[in-house]
Amino acid sequence: MDQRLSLVTLGVNDLDRARDFYVALGWEPGPSPEHIVFFQTGGMVVALWERMALAVDSGIEIDDEDDDTPGSGDVWGGKVLGLNVGSAGEVDEQMESAKAAGAEILRPACTRFWGGYSGVFTDPDGHVWEIAYNPYWTVTDDGQTLLGDGRG
Template identity: 80%
Template sequence: MDQRLSLVTLGVSDMDRARDFYTSLGWVPGPSPENIVFFQTGGMVVALWERMALAVDSGIDVEEDTEDTPGSGDGWGGKVLGINVPSAAEVDEQFAAAAAAGAEVLRRPCTRFWGGYSGVFSDPDGHIWEIAHNPYWSITEDGQTRLGDGRG
């Protein structure tokens, strides 16, 4: 698996308030689809997304708080760490490596509504990770993730 972090997605309760906060800090939103805000931060991306939508997309059951569901219930931190890779085949390869290492599969890799391909797992401590291929973004040779035109 690639040893890098491409994307941090923060689940927010009020998108307007969150966007206003980060733009007040001087951050400039990049091209983004509706209902999500991307910020290019050096060689990686920080995203703001409505907290419940992020939970559903990540396979988190926020209604049930059990030890059997990583990050579930009120204890879910509302954050997903992401590794973006250049192809769907690489998503499958890296996801298989994570599963073989003991990751708990929350959502197997599949084609996503936004036009990409991704899967979600949790590490042994319940931290949520997504491995994704976004055809609208680019990955540089040194592993930096660059925003595209806002479609994905």
């Protein structure tokens, strides 16, 4: 398997609301089939799909809190999506854009113990995002995030 991320699919409760949120962040929807929205995000894609359809497609029993299937139940599945940027100032700008679009700020941007600067928010469906500046990593002009020396 290639060591890269090429698609993140978010299960959403209201596809129109979710699309409107990401458009308010400044994202442009790409060509998409009915009932799903794709966004080209640099060298990868983010998809929005109705949560129950995604659950069924993934084999997750969302209505049964006691199901043994990994990821089952109507709870957060333990995912945090990250956006790395080139400076602390860019973190602040991205966090302000998210807030203006309707995000709930979980952790305002601040200096972090690992030497960087980051903030955390959720979108309208509770998906958690971290916007981060890591001084030990490189963010290329084409949006790639390159790991540094392991300090951050």
